[in-house]
Amino acid sequence: MKPILQIENLQTHFFTKAGVVKAVDGVSFDINAGEVVGLVGESGSGKSITGFSVMGLVDAPGKIVGGRIMFQGEDIAAMSPQQLQSLRGNRISMIFQDPMMTLNPVLRVETQMVEAIKAHDSMISKSEARARARDALGLVGISAPEERMRAYPHQFSGGMRQRVSIAIAMLNRPDLIIADEPTTALDVTIQGQVIHEMQRLCEVTKTALLWITHDLAVVAGIADRICVMYAGRVVEQGPIASTISQPLHPYTRGLMGSVPSQNRRGQPLQQIDGMVPSLLNLPSGCAFQNRCAMVSDKCLSEIPEPIDVGEQRLVRCVNVGQEPAS
Amino acid sequence: MTAFILRRSLQSLIVLFVMSLLVFGGVNMVGDPVDMLISPEADQMEIDRVIRDLGLDRPVTEQYWYFLVNAFKGELGRSFIFGEPALKLIIQRMPATMELALFSLLLAVVFGIPLGVYAGLKPEGKLSRTIMAGSILGFSMPTFWVGILLIMFFSVNLGWFPSTGRGETATYFGMTSSIFTADGLSHLFLPAFNLALFKLSSVIRLARAGTREVILQDYIKFARAKGVQESRVIRVHLLKNIMIPIVTVIGLEFGSLIAFSTVTETVFAWPGMGKLIIDSIYNLDRPIIVAYLMIIVLIFVTLNLVVDILYSFLDPRVRIKGAK
Amino acid sequence: MSNVTDAKPQATAVPASGLKKFWADFSESRLALFALAVFSTILFIALFAPWISPTNPYDLGSVDIMNSRLPPGSEDFAGNVYWLGTDGAGRDMLSSIFYGLRVSLGVGAFSGIVAMAIGATIGLAAAYFGGRLETIIMRIVDIQLSFPSILMALIILAIFGKGVDKTIIALVLVQWAYYARTARASALVEKNKEYVEAAQCLALSDRRIILSHIMPNCLAPMIVVGTLQTAHAISLEATLSFLGLGLPITEPSLGLLIGNGFEYMYTGDFWISIFPGVALLITIVSINLVGDQLRDIFNPRLQK
Numbered sequence: 001m002k003p004i005l006q007i008e009n010l011q012t013h014f015f016t017k018a019g020v021v022k023a024v025d026g027v028s029f030d031i032n033a034g035e036v037v038g039l040v041g042e043s044g045s046g047k048s049i050t051g052f053s054v055m056g057l058v059d060a061p062g063k064i065v066g067g068r069i070m071f072q073g074e075d076i077a078a079m080s081p082q083q084l085q086s087l088r089g090n091r092i093s094m095i096f097q098d099p100m101m102t103l104n105p106v107l108r109v110e111t112q113m114v115e116a117i118k119a120h121d122s123m124i125s126k127s128e129a130r131a132r133a134r135d136a137l138g139l140v141g142i143s144a145p146e147e148r149m150r151a152y153p154h155q156f157s158g159g160m161r162q163r164v165s166i167a168i169a170m171l172n173r174p175d176l177i178i179a180d181e182p183t184t185a186l187d188v189t190i191q192g193q194v195i196h197e198m199q200r201l202c203e204v205t206k207t208a209l210l211w212i213t214h215d216l217a218v219v220a221g222i223a224d225r226i227c228v229m230y231a232g233r234v235v236e237q238g239p240i241a242s243t244i245s246q247p248l249h250p251y252t253r254g255l256m257g258s259v260p261s262q263n264r265r266g267q268p269l270q271q272i273d274g275m276v277p278s279l280l281n282l283p284s285g286c287a288f289q290n291r292c293a294m295v296s297d298k299c300l301s302e303i304p305e306p307i308d309v310g311e312q313r314l315v316r317c318v319n320v321g322q323e324p325a326s
Numbered sequence: 327m328t329a330f331i332l333r334r335s336l337q338s339l340i341v342l343f344v345m346s347l348l349v350f351g352g353v354n355m356v357g358d359p360v361d362m363l364i365s366p367e368a369d370q371m372e373i374d375r376v377i378r379d380l381g382l383d384r385p386v387t388e389q390y391w392y393f394l395v396n397a398f399k400g401e402l403g404r405s406f407i408f409g410e411p412a413l414k415l416i417i418q419r420m421p422a423t424m425e426l427a428l429f430s431l432l433l434a435v436v437f438g439i440p441l442g443v444y445a446g447l448k449p450e451g452k453l454s455r456t457i458m459a460g461s462i463l464g465f466s467m468p469t470f471w472v473g474i475l476l477i478m479f480f481s482v483n484l485g486w487f488p489s490t491g492r493g494e495t496a497t498y499f500g501m502t503s504s505i506f507t508a509d510g511l512s513h514l515f516l517p518a519f520n521l522a523l524f525k526l527s528s529v530i531r532l533a534r535a536g537t538r539e540v541i542l543q544d545y546i547k548f549a550r551a552k553g554v555q556e557s558r559v560i561r562v563h564l565l566k567n568i569m570i571p572i573v574t575v576i577g578l579e580f581g582s583l584i585a586f587s588t589v590t591e592t593v594f595a596w597p598g599m600g601k602l603i604i605d606s607i608y609n610l611d612r613p614i615i616v617a618y619l620m621i622i623v624l625i626f627v628t629l630n631l632v633v634d635i636l637y638s639f640l641d642p643r644v645r646i647k648g649a650k
Numbered sequence: 651m652s653n654v655t656d657a658k659p660q661a662t663a664v665p666a667s668g669l670k671k672f673w674a675d676f677s678e679s680r681l682a683l684f685a686l687a688v689f690s691t692i693l694f695i696a697l698f699a700p701w702i703s704p705t706n707p708y709d710l711g712s713v714d715i716m717n718s719r720l721p722p723g724s725e726d727f728a729g730n731v732y733w734l735g736t737d738g739a740g741r742d743m744l745s746s747i748f749y750g751l752r753v754s755l756g757v758g759a760f761s762g763i764v765a766m767a768i769g770a771t772i773g774l775a776a777a778y779f780g781g782r783l784e785t786i787i788m789r790i791v792d793i794q795l796s797f798p799s800i801l802m803a804l805i806i807l808a809i810f811g812k813g814v815d816k817t818i819i820a821l822v823l824v825q826w827a828y829y830a831r832t833a834r835a836s837a838l839v840e841k842n843k844e845y846v847e848a849a850q851c852l853a854l855s856d857r858r859i860i861l862s863h864i865m866p867n868c869l870a871p872m873i874v875v876g877t878l879q880t881a882h883a884i885s886l887e888a889t890l891s892f893l894g895l896g897l898p899i900t901e902p903s904l905g906l907l908i909g910n911g912f913e914y915m916y917t918g919d920f921w922i923s924i925f926p927g928v929a930l931l932i933t934i935v936s937i938n939l940v941g942d943q944l945r946d947i948f949n950p951r952l953q954k
Contacts, residue, residue, distance in 0.1 A: 055551055057547060057550055057551060059547075081556075085550075085553050085555065085556070086553065087553070088550065088551055088552065088553040089551060089552035089553030089554070090553050093551065093552075094548075094551040096544050096547070096548055096551075097544075098544060101543060101544035101545060102544045102545055102548040103545055103548070104545040104549065104563050104566075104567070105545070105567070106566045106567055106570070107562070107563070107566065111562075112549075112552075115549075115552070115554055115558065115562075116552040116553065116554065119552060119553045119554045119555060119558075120553055165548070168552060341793065344793075345793075462935070462938065462939075463935065465938070466881070466885075466931065466934045466935045466938050467931060467934075468885045468888055468889050468892075468905075468930065468934070469889065470888075470889050470892045470893070470905075470908070471888075471908065471927045471930065471931065474908065474912060474915065474923055474924075474927065475924075475927070477915060478915055478920055478924070482915060482916060482920075489916075578796070581796075581797075581798065582798035582800075582801075585797075585798035585800050585801040585804075586798065586800055588800065588801075588804060588893075589800065589889055589892075589893065592893055593912075603804070603808075604804075604893055604895070606808075607804065607807065607808045607895060608894065608895075615805075615808045615809075619805060622801065626796065626797065630796065
């Protein structure tokens with residue numbers, strides 16, 4: 001299958017007064033058409049910035065300083081603002097974390113949906129755009145869409161608002177949707193519904209999905225492949241089943257160990273000791289060195305390159321291939 | 327919605343009532359109302375007549391009742407100087423003041439919002455810094471002093487605009503105003519700009535603060551993520567949100583425009599009710615002062631009411647709450 | 651006051667040891683430092699006007715009507731140079747401005763202090779005692795603040811007539827509500843802290859708790875409001891005096907000087923009203939800039 005999105009050595013840096021923050025520093029991964037990729041990491045690992053880089057929505061003082069983002073054969077990182085704008089919400093859409101904040105409080109839902117259609121099809125009539133918006137609301141499971149469209153965002157519950165955001169993201173039948181922690185702010189029961197809804201819609205429409213989250217359980221449930229980010233780099237990526245059952249990078253292993261699981265009932269949860277290093281001055285060598293149990297001299301001096309371990313898996317760790325210490 | 331308007335109207339009536347008590351109390355407290363309200367030159371017969379008319383020979387509570395009844399009938403005494411009903415004199419001058427205040431408000435909004443939004447979008451830019459420095463100056467400069475500078479520069483030195491009076495007026499649609507003639511407009515411009523400057527500064531500050539806050543919100547980013555044109559993001563998503571505080575403040579500040587027009591009208595000899603009140607204070611023409619006071623209180627209370635209702639139209643969140 | 655600070659090291663007030671940090675914060679803005687220097691100069695001039703003015707503009711013996719309306723830099727027959735020219739009566743403008751600053755600052759500062767004392771007392775009492783008293787006080791404050799200050803002042807002067815005392819009364823009546831609101835707001839925060847409860851348990855008198863425990867912790871916001879309000883009071887007094895409703899001719903403030911020069915404007919003798927205006931503007935702007943910086947320092951939301 002041909003990838004629709006190829007991120008190659010992406011570098012997005014923030015030029016702050018305190019220094020250069022390398023939020024994304026050499027990220028590479030692909031997404032195939034219709035595929036669901038989970039991008040996992042702690043807050044501050046650069047996963048959201050990766051998503052915004054693909055959208056061309058990195059706010060100042062941030063800037064894409066290197067690498068390529070090839071989308072259907074074109075480099076997003078080199079596009080003009082006009083090209084980006086016609087791409088956004090059209091071929092690539094995004095869903096945000098907090099549904100309470102993503103819809104404009106003073107505009108009717110209808111207005112916010114119709115403008116998304118009109119932005120990419122200036123010829124469409126108002127009534128036709130309305131009809132499309134209404135159908136999209138119906139698709140995400142909002143009853144009486146005709147009436148609900150006239151309402152303002154605050155008249156919807158959190159879960160309903162996220163459904164509205166999903167409907168907006170799907171309005172123009174995009175090829176790729178970037179979902180930035182879309183269920184984190186929701187109640188657990190609603191989370192399940194929204195995840196299910198997204199999964200179903202993407203399957204039906206053959207839309208590729210980049211699901212950004214810190215929640216491994218969610219990714220395990222829906223993703224085909226997983227990318228684990230740490231301190232601005234992808235430390236491990238591969239198909240979901242093999243990566244989760246046999247994590248290779250010490251960080252991924254740590255993450256897996258900190259997820260409560262039925263199988264290890266009664267045993268204490270593991271945790272990763274220490275803190276994420278400041279992105280302002282990363283240590284030379286591997287960024288995970290200060291928290292890693294297998295740290296060696298090599299880890300302190302060189303940044304590990306991605307190693308292909310077969311089965312489409314890549315790991316950035318110098319110890320890969322050796323037996324895990326534990 | 328109707329319930330909300332009714333409730334707010336009732337509150338306004340209460341404030342009006344309290345203010346009428348205060349004005350009445352003020353007049354009675356400071357000195358003998360006979361001295362306050364009757365011309366010092368009046369003879370005994372005249373004094374007796376006015377005392378009877380105003381009910382000044384009755385007990386205080388009854389006097390207040392008379393004051394209220396008379397105020398409702400629009401009888402707030404006769405001017406010592408002009409010999410005409412005070413209310414009539416003020417209402418005659420009101421269009422000139424309103425014209426000045428409204429035109430100033432227009433200037434403040436038309437220039438203030440774009441400048442403020444620009445300064446908010448590019449807070450580090452050179453032009454933005456200039457705008458903000460200008461607004462600090464506009465805040466600090468006393469209105470009368472700006473007026474003098476304007477006259478010196480644009481009237482005396484350059485001779486572009488006349489410095490006094492209202493100029494030629496014309497009447498269209500039953501409205502007599504200077505804005506309908508070129509001469510009137512040229513007379514209007516300097517005083518209106520003078521009066522607008524302070525408001526311009528506050529509109530710039532509000533628009534800038536609002537922009538800086540709103541532009542960081544997720545819904546702005548989401549609008550961009552939808553591929554909405556940047557101009558529409560600013561025009562619709564940003565502007566509609568920052569308009570809520572701006573409309574509130576503009577509405578409330580319209581009253582202060584009318585108050586500050588006393589200064590501008592004096593500097594530019596503009597024949598409005600502001601100049602009338604200053605002249606009346608010089609001349610100790612108390613009925614006009616009392617009448618002006620009641621009118622201005624009425625204007626303020628009405629403004630507050632209108633702003634609250636407007637606010638609820640702009641912010642759907644308030645509207646729903648108010649309806650419940 | 652030190653025992654209070656000891657018990658409460660995180661207090662927002664400025665303890666003696668915090669003076670250094672306060673100064674470091676203040677001097678972060680070079681504009682604010684410059685403004686402070688300018689204001690200090692103005693204050694010095696105002697305080698020592700009688701000793702540093704070239705002439706005494708109100709000593710009738712030294713004023714010669716022959717020297718009226720001399721342009722800036724002129725010299726009279728006696729060899730005196732009038733750097734800023736003379737007014738319609740032949741008074742030296744520079745000296746008039748020095749004396750005018752004295753009057754303007756004096757009236758502004760005095761009314762500010764009185765208004766602060768009255769407003770703070772009322773605001774603190776409202777916050778401390780709460781209940782109906784607080785409701786009534788804050789209602790009055792709200793209503794008064796919804797009226798523009800110029801209007802309030804005009805009404806008061808219209809009723810009482812003009813004069814130094816009347817002007818100060820008007821300025822105080824206009825300003826007290828701002829102080830009351832500020833004092834109440836910060837006192838409400840302090841009131842619910844544990845040290846006030848502790849003081850109440852010790853059965854200290856209300857007066858003592860308010861004055862020596864709550865008030866020191868409300869000082870910072872009061873100073874900020876006080877600075878900005880004083881600039882406002884000076885501006886307002888100038889406006890009233892310009893309109894001829896404020897200070898009498900015997901106490902010529904900057905506003906009065908500007909008003910006197912206004913009629914000469916049309917004949918091109920700009921200096922008679924422009925120079926006092928510039929002095930007024932510099933005074934107000936420098937106070938405002940200092941106040942803005944103080945506000946930024948004391949604003950807990952902006953603290954790093």
